[in-house]
Amino acid sequence: MSAAGTLLARELRLVFARGGGPLLALGFFACVAAVLPLAVGPAPGKLALVAQGAAWTALALSMLLGLDRLFEPDLDDGALDLLALGPLPLAFVGAIKCLAQWLVNGAPLALAAPIVEVALGGPPRAAPMMLAAGALGSLAFAFVGGTGAALVVAARRGGLLIAVIVIPLIVPPVIFGGVAIDAYASGQPWAPALALLGAYALAAVALSPLAMGAACRNALG
């Protein structure tokens, strides 16, 4: 088995162990879907208006969960030292971590998004776009979030910083996705927004590994 494969296998297991795997993210997601209507109250139709938006937001937030556990444990227990002595550059290691994050949390969330959206009373016709935007968006969130996590780990200061650093970076994809979904649901041209989301996701996948690698190096010293 190639080094990358071994590492991916390990990371997948760790994401599972760490967050209970897809179930944490999904649980959180479901929790939002369950809680929001309760909190909004029974008045019919109210919720339906924002169903897509709420689902999309919930997805974005769910992807932020457990980010602070992406690099910190490996740094604290010394695993990062050994990963740095491995055959792959740290940038690659970071990318694989984010990929695992996406496979375990992002993809299931994307699959669940349409369901949640409909469950919240949104128009079923928006479902396909929820799925598409969900898949691309969660990919972007995973990698951008990973970059934030890697930067923050040097500060040994978890949460606040991650939030402050990652939120600005995920706003653009959130906007693009929101627009795409909205446009698709209301029959307006949605392609450009989706294209932008895809471009952002691609850019994130392509560039953030470099940032992660540099950030990890920096944290090790």
Added chain:
Amino acid sequence: MSAAGTLLARELRLVFARGGGPLLALGFFACVAAVLPLAVGPAPGKLALVAQGAAWTALALSMLLGLDRLFEPDLDDGALDLLALGPLPLAFVGAIKCLAQWLVNGAPLALAAPIVEVALGGPPRAAPMMLAAGALGSLAFAFVGGTGAALVVAARRGGLLIAVIVIPLIVPPVIFGGVAIDAYASGQPWAPALALLGAYALAAVALSPLAMGAACRNALG
């Protein structure tokens, strides 16, 4: 300084260090407030309808953040062993941890809730109830969440269990709070719902320490 005082001081510092303190929760809260509108889209008024519900949900979720860090680090690095050898029973230790959690995250969230609600375009007249429900609710969330965290740490399984265990436990207070806010905003009788919320919070504060103490003991063995 009394043992309880010393411990509280330490826990407060740790919650700060861990999550960047109030700012993590607030940051997450703000993030929801910032992301939701973008996802919902610019069409005015849409959002206003669910403003209170969204704010309340966001508050509930924000309180869940960092729960998994409440007991786990102390268990992993052996601090819990020494806490168990201290003058106070573990139940008390757990209670103090939750109290710190509430002081650092819950109270600020309660204060921020009305602001977020209004920022999302909700009726300003709902603000007082947002504050009241926020304060009581976050107290309940802190203690119930703490219990969940303690149970989970005994089982050595991160997020999944927390989600599964805690979510059902926090649904009742979420409902009570949601109803109270809704009723208050729409001029219906809100006292009963708020009373229920208060009762739940009190029960949580009174009972969960016992559960936490037992769970921690069990985790140590």
Added chain:
Amino acid sequence: MITALTGRDLAVKRGERLLFEGLDFDVRAGGAVVVTGPNGAGKTSLIRAVAGLIAPVQGRIGFHGPAGPIEPDEARRAGCHLIGHQDGLKGARAAREELLFWTRWTGGGAASAHRAAVLLGLERILPLEVRLLSAGQRRRLALARLIAAPRSLWLLDEPFVSLDGAARATLQEILRRHLEEGGMVFAASHEPLPVAAQILELGR
């Protein structure tokens, strides 16, 4: 104030594995017990059992004060201190913060914490974050926490690990003094202690 510790017919299990059984020991004020044995024999488990962190599957552990037997939980809350493989120090906090907190938590005061720090030569590093400390400095911090607390029964799990020569000598001196002052030591170690001690050999 604990003046005697007794174990009778102890048996400890981890998972399904019985580590040892029928173990007896007696420590009186000024006395020491050293637990030896190969890795995995159960030294740490025994120490944790004495500390009340593990329940033995059989036998009983008794604590005695000047005025007769003491209820175990109480004795542990007021009279025991532990140094384990993990030191329970938080990497992100300053060494001083940690030392002060643990000292207070175990009933000591700032003065005794300071004395302990000086004794172990920690003054210079007290302002540093714990994660920045070297292994030995960190161990010394844990030891400072131990001697700063007014507790008579010391449970030491391999106390000499990663200490340099000077620090070892200091620790041996500290142990000697603790025993002279009527304290008790219950230690697990792969190397002999400098004090007369009952040897408990596990794992044969």
Added chain:
Amino acid sequence: MITALTGRDLAVKRGERLLFEGLDFDVRAGGAVVVTGPNGAGKTSLIRAVAGLIAPVQGRIGFHGPAGPIEPDEARRAGCHLIGHQDGLKGARAAREELLFWTRWTGGGAASAHRAAVLLGLERILPLEVRLLSAGQRRRLALARLIAAPRSLWLLDEPFVSLDGAARATLQEILRRHLEEGGMVFAASHEPLPVAAQILELGR
């Protein structure tokens, strides 16, 4: 395959503190260096510098292969292995999982991992979660990971910590054999190594 390691005029800083400067060393295939010195002298820091985890503020570290100098990063990626104060083992995973992963990661195979486990007497505990292992068992697991990997330069930071007599003997034998086979050892230790080695004394 690294056949020589050289350090020239090295200086390492932590925070604002200069730990040492003007340090030179040479290790050839089959040779060993032992770094000694009081706690906090900079042994760990030096080892981490050789591993490329800390950048020295001055001087250079060179790696040589049969065919002349090797680019440091490359040499570290393919030829170095490290045992530090922290072992990088995840408590929630099975010992076997961890051993296999790290062995593969450093270029070894399941077979060599198994051989290493047997050599260190780990068979019985491989199914256990790492957090359940005793300190010494955990250390052995880290050592198994080291010898299972086909890497010639071993960086060992206090490798004997918390090992029992038998395990110490095994490790000494392992070190001897590694050197005979043309490997290199760069170790920090408070106790002498059983092999002829250049001594680097820090902190005087």
Added chain:
Amino acid sequence: MISALVNPLRFMAFSRWAAPALGALAAALIVVGIALGAAAPPDYQQGETVRIMFVHVPAAWTAMFAYAALGSASFVFLVFRVALADAAARAAAPLGAGFTLMALITGSLWGRPMWGAWWVWDARLTSVLVLFLLFVGYLALRAAIEEEQRAARAGAILALVGLVNLPVIKFSVDWWNTLHQGESIFRAGGPTIAAVYLWPLFVMGAGFLAAFGALWLVRIRAEVWRRRAAGLALQAAADA
């Protein structure tokens, strides 16, 4: 110029006269701009409030320019390891935050009469808010890491990553049917704002940029001095 920026000594020499010169230029431009702005007729639909534009837009431009400056300085630092570039980045961040805040405030002051709301969650407004958060995040990250070098590198990486936001701000108005003004000045097919407003806008814009430049140079000089002082202190500590 570049070499002067790379070499601290020559930079200090250059900035000693450049900073005050830029400052004077900025003052002059802004005074003229204000005069022109005051002379401009009230807008037929926006009335007097149109004059806010003369502060708002330049502030927004300068904010974006400041982030561009932060980003490029960070790049130079990461790639060429120029210590001075890090000083420049660090110096630019608070200024950028300031101008961004100015754009936000003037914007919402303008929004009240125009849109009947201080704040709307519109893509451009939000992306500017994000710009502000990026500056804050940069400062927070640097503050959170004790060791100078480590903080510098982490900050630089973040600054580079954050560059993605600039195009988002610039084009948000096109990507999303916003309440906010569309591109009306730098757009294909020439500006759509009447010349009477365009000129004061440009003069003010130039003034703001000059002001930023002056303040930036001053702050860099301060940073360089701070580091020299720290270095000397270390020397003293070492000798003692």
